[in-house]
Amino acid sequence: MSRTAPRALRVGERALLVELAGGEETEAFHAELLRRRAAGELPAVREIVPAARTVLLDGVADPDRLAAELTGWDVGPLPARVDGAIEIPVRYDGPDLAEVAALWGVSVEAAVRIHSAAEFRVAFCGFAPGFGYLTGLGERYEVPRRATPRTAVPAGSVALAGPYTGVYPRSSPGGWQLIGTTDAVLWDTGREPAALLTPGTRVRFTAEGDAPGAGR
Template identity: 85%
Template structure:
């Protein structure tokens, strides 16, 4: 156990913005918030919104009390969220897969094995409804965004940027590296919950189309 010591800022009359160091620290703090709320040990909060380095607490019943308590919290190590793992089937063979493999210094087949062999966790959501920022890849596999973003990324595109993996829930502009596609429905307002990937959810990607990988393997010859 360790003391987080976050910076807590007031936002309006009923909200607090908690600034953290990012990465596992932010994820652990978010998980602790959820744990305390589930146990009835958190003052009433209407909404908890995690981001890369912050957590917004909106609709706080007693913001003064909570703002005074948060810096002294003892936050335990990050544990996977209960409820099993969401498996996302992927046709690996996106237009940037060969380039990503080259950046990693591995073959296309090895890049797919690395991605499918990783245990991911949804750190936070944003950008578009249903878009989760997934962590889990080793830091050496971080990749830059594309120098020129695409004007339209197809819905279901599995993509990488920096330390994150994400899946585009709908067609939109985007600058992430596209490595595959999935038919999984990321956002459905008729479903409860609407988002397939909520913060804390564990995720595994599975390869379902060897033909697409073979095509990317051929493309990789032109990248080297």
């Protein structure tokens, strides 16, 4: 897959905003940043904050030097394996599950198998504390947001919108398609880190209980 060279913009005195094409390209670049930092190959950076099409590097010791360096990186594809993935048990009982299955052109049971078999990765976080935007289903299974958002989505709702899967950490309004529920605690200030799902985290959803397709 051809890749667009990243564009690095100065933000203040000690930060860089790296613009990318989005999707897997942004995720792969973020993963490369984390790899290089862990290996001691990245100049001093205090914080790395990914988004859908950008990565913010804050607290950069030498922004100009790093900007010139990273635009020439040869960033490979994301690794396919999910060793050490967090498993989130899901009851596939969401009110929009049948509609999602219809959009995919499959049965409800097949929709559950498709979602629970996928390998997910937290691309970035936002919207609410603890809410991660997870990729892994692929373009074939993208679904639109609901035409009319709900005024209250229950905490623990597993939902789809566009290319993303997400889990609502608390009750809030929302327009995503609800396919299931989980008891996993997404945000806990008594935990370090407070967020269960942080950028780069690998995730699997496992069907439990009497959910359609569970255990198949």
